[in-house]
Amino acid sequence: MDCGFMDLSSDIAPIDQISSARVRQGVLEVMGLYKKPLENGSIEYLAGIRWWDNDYDIGYNLPNLGQSGKISKNVDWIDVVVGARYTCIVDENWKLRVHGDIGAGGADFTASTTAGFVYTVNDLIDVDVKYKATWVDYTEGTGGQRDYFVYDTVTHGLVVGVNFKF
Secondary structure (H helix, E strand, C coil): CEEEEEEEEECCCCCCCEEEEEEEEEEEEEEEEEEEEECCEEEEEEEEEEEEEEEEEEEEEECCCCEEEEEEEEEEEEEEEEEEEEEEECCCCEEEEEEEEEEEECCCEEEEEEEEEEEECCCCEEEEEEEEEEEEEEEECCCCCCCCEEEEEEEEEEEEEEEECC
């Protein structure tokens, strides 16, 4: 299971026509895996779901037209995802890990890739440091209509996690 969350906002825009903007994105991934041991590591075949939950709020002020208000959009969907993860044992405590997956369902396309290291603290705990990028191409509604919504983006950055082994 992997969870990502982003909450960005601004109260002032450069042209004084938009008075506030907020984007909140939540992504939850739940995967099952089949692990195949290799000589110096393993490969894991993954299948699961990626749930997207996004909220957008834009407050606007149009003094020349005498109008102000707020536009909000709340969108969520689920994609089916398949992929693989390769782990290479570097030494007793360190592992190199790369991961890639693709999917679709609610979105037209989604994909994710990671690369990083895992440090084994003890038999129960690992520390995971990686760089992750997640792509999505989602469209809702019909172009030119009021309900038309497109979310075509890449979210990426450093991820630090703690893995508990049972």
